[in-house]
Amino acid sequence: AEKALADVRDALEKLTLRAPFDGTVLSVGAAVGEEIPAGSGQEPLIQLAASDQWSLLAYADEADITQIQIGQTVEIMFLAAEGRVFRGRVSGVGGTAKAGGDVASYPITIDLLDFASFFLPGMTADAEIITLRRSGVLVVPKSAVTVRRGAPSVQVPTEGEPTYRRVTTGAEAGGMVEIVEGLEEGDTILLPDNVRSVPQGSSTSPNNRQPQGFSPFQTTMPGFMRR
Secondary structure, eight states: OHHHHHHHHHHHHHTSOOOSSOEEEEEEOSOTTOOOOTTOOSSOSEEEEESSOOEEEEEEEHHHHTTOOTTOEEEEEEGGGTTOOEEEEEEEEOOSOEEETTEEEEEEEEEESSOOTTOOTTOEEEEEEOOOOOOSOOEEEGGGOEEETTEEEEEEOOSSSOEEEEOEEEEEETTEEEEEESOOTTOEEEOTTSSOEEEOOOOOOTTOOOOTTOOOEEEEOSOOOOO
16 A cells, blocks of 8 residues: 555656746646647747746848857847846857848857846847957048058048058958058048048057957847756
8 A cells, every 4th residue: 555655646746847947937838637648749838937047049140150159258238228238158159041131140049147137038139249359459430441453442631632552451340440550540541432531540448349240230039048
């Protein structure tokens, strides 16, 4: 009798599903009393969200995806909390492409390193992946740099007609391009229309960053998962 009772208790214990972490039930795909045959569907029966571990799914164009690597730092801004920046880290790159116009986009998984009580599945955020940092560099508007005789050049004012000066460029970001050689801080350059000149801005401060070839993109949080 004692063995039979122990067997019943063991069977009853196996009927209780216990999550291995604290969190919130997002969805349940069955009703009480409904029989679910094994292997009857591809969708998960129950979806859970860990309360203190959040991930978001983003997409990057094929022109940018080659610059994104696992472990890169991400700065995330939520529309629900303007002015606050949350830290993140790239944990996954690539997968099935999502077609959109003439350019394919690829998924990126970003793990959030910071947590806030307002986080909810489906929220929208802007994520900026830092692919490269530069400090104390000389930058000019990208539109001011043209290719002349096979080399990048900028126009500079002279007493007569403006002349082209050959430069060596470096990283690009946010519509600006780094000038490695050919200009000095304080030099004046001309924009392509030759209408107005712009003094070459001062070098970036050590606290400013110039991520190469990648701009902020919008991402959504369709569902959070435990890492």
